[in-house]
Amino acid sequence: MKFLLLYRKSPEPREQPSAADMQAGYVKWKEWMTKHSKEILEQSPPRSGPKPGGAAAVCRAGAVTDGPYVEGKEVVAGWSFVEVESFGHAVEIAKEVPMFPSVEILEIASF
Amino acid sequence: MTAPELPEHWFRRELGRLVSILSRRFGVHRMELCEDAAQTALLRATQSWVTNLPEDPGAWLYRVAHNHVLDELRREKRDERHLAQVHADYAEQEVQDDVLRLLFVCADPEIAAEGQLVLALKTLCGFSTQEIALRLFQSDDAIHKRLQRARARLREHAEVQSMDPERVHSVLHMLYLLFNEGYSSAQPDRLIRRELCDEALRLALMLRNDAAGAIPETDALIALMSFHAARFDARVDEMGGLLLLEEQDRSRWDGELIERGLEHLTRSARGEILSRYHAEAAIAAEHCLAPSFRATNWEEIVRLYEVLERVAPSPLNVLNRAIALAEWQGPEAGLAALEAIDAPGWLRDYYLWDATLGELYRRRGDLESALTHAKRARASAPTKPEKALLERRIESMSKK
Numbered sequence: 001m002k003f004l005l006l007y008r009k010s011p012e013p014r015e016q017p018s019a020a021d022m023q024a025g026y027v028k029w030k031e032w033m034t035k036h037s038k039e040i041l042e043q044s045p046p047r048s049g050p051k052p053g054g055a056a057a058v059c060r061a062g063a064v065t066d067g068p069y070v071e072g073k074e075v076v077a078g079w080s081f082v083e084v085e086s087f088g089h090a091v092e093i094a095k096e097v098p099m100f101p102s103v104e105i106l107e108i109a110s111f
Numbered sequence: 112m113t114a115p116e117l118p119e120h121w122f123r124r125e126l127g128r129l130v131s132i133l134s135r136r137f138g139v140h141r142m143e144l145c146e147d148a149a150q151t152a153l154l155r156a157t158q159s160w161v162t163n164l165p166e167d168p169g170a171w172l173y174r175v176a177h178n179h180v181l182d183e184l185r186r187e188k189r190d191e192r193h194l195a196q197v198h199a200d201y202a203e204q205e206v207q208d209d210v211l212r213l214l215f216v217c218a219d220p221e222i223a224a225e226g227q228l229v230l231a232l233k234t235l236c237g238f239s240t241q242e243i244a245l246r247l248f249q250s251d252d253a254i255h256k257r258l259q260r261a262r263a264r265l266r267e268h269a270e271v272q273s274m275d276p277e278r279v280h281s282v283l284h285m286l287y288l289l290f291n292e293g294y295s296s297a298q299p300d301r302l303i304r305r306e307l308c309d310e311a312l313r314l315a316l317m318l319r320n321d322a323a324g325a326i327p328e329t330d331a332l333i334a335l336m337s338f339h340a341a342r343f344d345a346r347v348d349e350m351g352g353l354l355l356l357e358e359q360d361r362s363r364w365d366g367e368l369i370e371r372g373l374e375h376l377t378r379s380a381r382g383e384i385l386s387r388y389h390a391e392a393a394i395a396a397e398h399c400l401a402p403s404f405r406a407t408n409w410e411e412i413v414r415l416y417e418v419l420e421r422v423a424p425s426p427l428n429v430l431n432r433a434i435a436l437a438e439w440q441g442p443e444a445g446l447a448a449l450e451a452i453d454a455p456g457w458l459r460d461y462y463l464w465d466a467t468l469g470e471l472y473r474r475r476g477d478l479e480s481a482l483t484h485a486k487r488a489r490a491s492a493p494t495k496p497e498k499a500l501l502e503r504r505i506e507s508m509s510k511k
Contacts, residue, residue, distance in 0.1 A: 014251075016150050016154075017154065018238065018242055019126045019153070022122045022153050022154060022157050023119070023123070026122070026156070026160070029161045030161050033162065
């Protein structure tokens, strides 16, 4: 199963990570990517889209819910693709995403 | 998947560089947009560089940030003509110049000194509003307001944003304040205070390397900062308690920084100008070069405080001179010097005034007066380590 992990952040300048946060975040990204290097895809799957009826969830501060997917004015800050054997595994990986307050998990399929 | 290590404070430095170069190219009146773009580029780097470090990271960041500004401006649907003239190239030497230019922009005499500091910390040193608030002991909101006011001034006065050589003295004063904020503030966290000192020294060295900043006063300021920074860590014991100069382990002073200080002090001795930085650096040099507290050349220090009083008069110089005088000629001479001045009320209420009087009375053998002043000093001392130091003195006197 393939999933898109979509990271969102607040556009409010005062809620942006500071340079020190980013320095720490860089280290955490390294750890996260190393830990899940088997599952994270190096390239975006071509010609893919949301799988009809596929699994979806959003993870905020460790809490996983089935919506709402976008809070207020959140903006997209980045994404990754993962390939795992279960939805639960994708959620576990998403929970550990550093730095971003919100991660959307969306099952995808190639056409 | 090998991710490169990025040096400490790399992100903060890059943020300052990006804001500088973008503000020059798109105008200081768009500084907020430039900060936003720099932020976005760095945030993107935290994710994508883990797998792929670009060949020239500085250029990569610049390109991403630059595109972000262009996209935003296009969204505003104006300035199309101006955009055509903005190039996306990136030259290392130019970046240095841009950082300096922004330093001069921050030192706008129409912006209050506090506002200049906040602006420089935000745009050049890459500190967030919260981080600045923590360092300057003010609320987030107060810092935010100062920033807004400073930016409003820059937005409305784009015409005065050139690198005006007249401003070099404001720039020096700003760096001096930045350093002192780190060196003497009541902020208890030593690491974050040290950061302010390091930033001030870094910017001063950068200023020294530019034709606009290569004046004797800049060397004197760098010397002053180096001598103080050399003693930064030796000022406290392992428990974090403050140590008197007399008690400090001089082998813990940073010899390299002292040498750098001497080098710049020598270079500063050219031309006719004798600034407060010269006098203060010379005093600090005397302390750094003395093999021990007793072997300090107090006579010379007394003389230098008199020089300092002439170029930058302050009752604090008189207080410091009295301390040096007491070391040179004994407590009577120090006390006489303090009695001779008409000290203003704020100085009499200042804890160092009482602490000094207490110490001089103690040495003269007048324990009763000594205790009275030491207790008054303890009551008004602003920080815990200083209170603890005074407590230590009071205890040692009470035992006798």
